[in-house]
Amino acid sequence: MVKRRKPSVLYGLNKADPVRVSIIKEIQDNFHLPGWRYSDEENFDLLNIRAQEIIKLVDQTKGKRILCFTHGYIMKIVIAKVLFDQNLTGSLRKEFARTMYMKNTGISEFRQVEDKTWFLWRWNDYEHLSEK
Numbered sequence: 001m002v003k004r005r006k007p008s009v010l011y012g013l014n015k016a017d018p019v020r021v022s023i024i025k026e027i028q029d030n031f032h033l034p035g036w037r038y039s040d041e042e043n044f045d046l047l048n049i050r051a052q053e054i055i056k057l058v059d060q061t062k063g064k065r066i067l068c069f070t071h072g073y074i075m076k077i078v079i080a081k082v083l084f085d086q087n088l089t090g091s092l093r094k095e096f097a098r099t100m101y102m103k104n105t106g107i108s109e110f111r112q113v114e115d116k117t118w119f120l121w122r123w124n125d126y127e128h129l130s131e132k
Contacts, residue, residue, distance in 0.1 A: 004073050007041040032090030044090040047074065051081040055118065072102045082110060082118045105129065 007027070013020040023038060030036045037043045042050070055078065058066055070078070080088055080096045106124035113119070 003071050004047065005040075005042040007039045009039060032094045034090060044093060047077050048081065048088060048093075050074065051077045054078055055081060059116070072104070075108065076100060076102065079108060079120060079123075082120060100124075103129075 007023060010020055010023060027038050027041065030038075031044055033044075035043070035045060051074065054068070054070075054074075058068065076097050077093060079100070080093050083096075084092060100123075102124050103126045105128075106126045107122065107128070108120065108124060109122035110118050111121045
C-alpha cells in the first residue's frame, strides 16, 4: 500500500509555507464533499474505492491469517469502510477520523464471520510498545 497522494503543488514546499498551509486547510475543509478535489490529489472518493479494493484483496487471499501494514490515514478509511460499508460518506469519514485516534504502530484486527461479514475485533492495540 502507498501513502495518500497529496496535490503535486505541495511537493517541495516547507510544511510552514503559508501557501501549503492554506491548500491543506482548503482540502481538509472540503474533503468530505463528493467529487471535490483541489487538484491532482486523492480525494475521499478515490480513497474510498482504494479501501474497498484492499478489503476485496484480503477477501480473495487464501489463508487463515493475513497481515497488512499501512499508513494510518488509509487504515482509518479501511476501518470506516468495514464498519459502514456502502453507507460510508465523506462526512461520516470526517467524524470517524476526528474521533478515532490511532497511535503509531498500533495493531488493529478484523475478523470475518461465516457469512463473510467483516467486523473490527481489536482497535489500535499498542501493548507491544510498553516497557516490560
